[in-house]
Amino acid sequence: MVLDVEFAAASDASAAFYIHLHFKTILMTHPKIAQPDHPIMEVLASRWSPYVFSDRPVPVADLQAIFEAARWAASSYNEQPWRFLVATKTNQTQWEAMLSCLVDANQAWAKTAPVLAIGCTTLHFALNGKPNAMAAHDLGLASGNLSVQATARGLAVHQMAGILPDRIRSQYKLPDGTQAVTALAIGYAAEIDSLSPEARRSETTPRTRRPLTEFVFEGRWGQAAKITGP
Numbered sequence: 001m002v003l004d005v006e007f008a009a010a011s012d013a014s015a016a017f018y019i020h021l022h023f024k025t026i027l028m029t030h031p032k033i034a035q036p037d038h039p040i041m042e043v044l045a046s047r048w049s050p051y052v053f054s055d056r057p058v059p060v061a062d063l064q065a066i067f068e069a070a071r072w073a074a075s076s077y078n079e080q081p082w083r084f085l086v087a088t089k090t091n092q093t094q095w096e097a098m099l100s101c102l103v104d105a106n107q108a109w110a111k112t113a114p115v116l117a118i119g120c121t122t123l124h125f126a127l128n129g130k131p132n133a134m135a136a137h138d139l140g141l142a143s144g145n146l147s148v149q150a151t152a153r154g155l156a157v158h159q160m161a162g163i164l165p166d167r168i169r170s171q172y173k174l175p176d177g178t179q180a181v182t183a184l185a186i187g188y189a190a191e192i193d194s195l196s197p198e199a200r201r202s203e204t205t206p207r208t209r210r211p212l213t214e215f216v217f218e219g220r221w222g223q224a225a226k227i228t229g230p
């Protein structure tokens with residue numbers, strides 16, 4: 001089991017990080033590891049969304065841990081509006097039923113994931129029945145926690161907006177006041193050596209992000225905050 005992940009150096013094109021196992025430390029490199037402009041936690045830098053998963057099954061303890069991490073996310077009024085439906089390949093019928101709830105383009109790659117989940121929200125506050133405008137936001141926080149906890153355990157998560165909400169509603173009998181929002185493919189990213197040339201391209205293309213100057217503003221919209229400067 002992966003206990004800890006720690007950066008070594010990020011001097012060349014593919015960042016390096018160490019995974020500490022029980023008794024040994026392995027230096028790992030992967031082109032998907034972020035090259036941050038400012039230092040961030042290794043577990044954040046090494047999270048990415050694979051399109052190809054290994055067929056290695058995910059231990060139940062790891063699944064428990066990642067949903068536990070989701071459980072402890074912050075939420076507006078502590079409403080905890082997230083709900084997850086989950087299906088693992090250990091129950092092929094249930095897993096195939098969940099795969100069929102994704103749009104075709106997502107089914108095409110998510111079929112390699114040993115675990116699928118659907119992220120749902122409750123739409124009203126339990127306390128007063130008022131609409132919870134933060135429900136999707138808070139599902140996002142929970143899914144973020146889940147993804148980071150998964151990364152810390154050597155797993156990967158690929159979230160999807162491309163789902164079939166009506167199919168999900170009828171298949172899982174979603175009650176009124178709930179909504180399916182996302183799906184999540186969960187598993188171990190396939191080893192680069194095992195990939196076809198085409199897949200190797202997508203699975204090794206470095207991840208990119210807009211710089212802080214384009215989304216941290218000061219004074220007025222669009223004006224880069226001073227803290228983003230050198």
Ligand SMILES: Cc1cc2nc3c(=O)[nH]c(=O)nc-3n(C[C@H](O)[C@H](O)[C@H](O)COP(=O)(O)O)c2cc1C
Nearest residue numbers: 032047048049050106158159160161162163182207
């Ligand atoms: C809410 C959400 C919806 C997404 N929907 C899809 C999707 O339907 N299909 C897909 O292939 N990727 C989807 N993605 C994955 C993003 O494309 C991916 O996170 C983004 O390109 C950044 O890559 P990274 O996660 O590897 O850093 C989604 C991600 C999020 C957070």
